[in-house]
Amino acid sequence: MKPTITIEYCPKCGWLLRAAWMAQELLTIFSEDLYGVTLRPAEVAGQYSITLGEEVLWDRKREGRFPEPKEVKQLIRDRIDPERSLGHSDR
DSSP: OOOEEEEEEOTTTTOHHHHHHHHHHHHHHSTTTOSEEEEEEOSSTTOEEEEETTEEEEEHHHHTSOOOHHHHHHHHHHHHOTTOOOGGGGO
């Protein structure tokens, strides 16, 4: 079964558009590899995290910043297809 990405974002902080844009990026690159991307409004203020199944790939509070799309793409690729080239995102 293909994995699902979940992006949990703080709606009070106005991060829905950021989360939706990241979802679009991931669905564009991994359209054949993912079951889907779920956007989930967080109940905790300031939350922005990205999970692959049960694994937290990125947590804004833990990392102290938002991820660059390139970083997220590489994290996902490394888990679902490590041999895959991401083209310019690998540079």
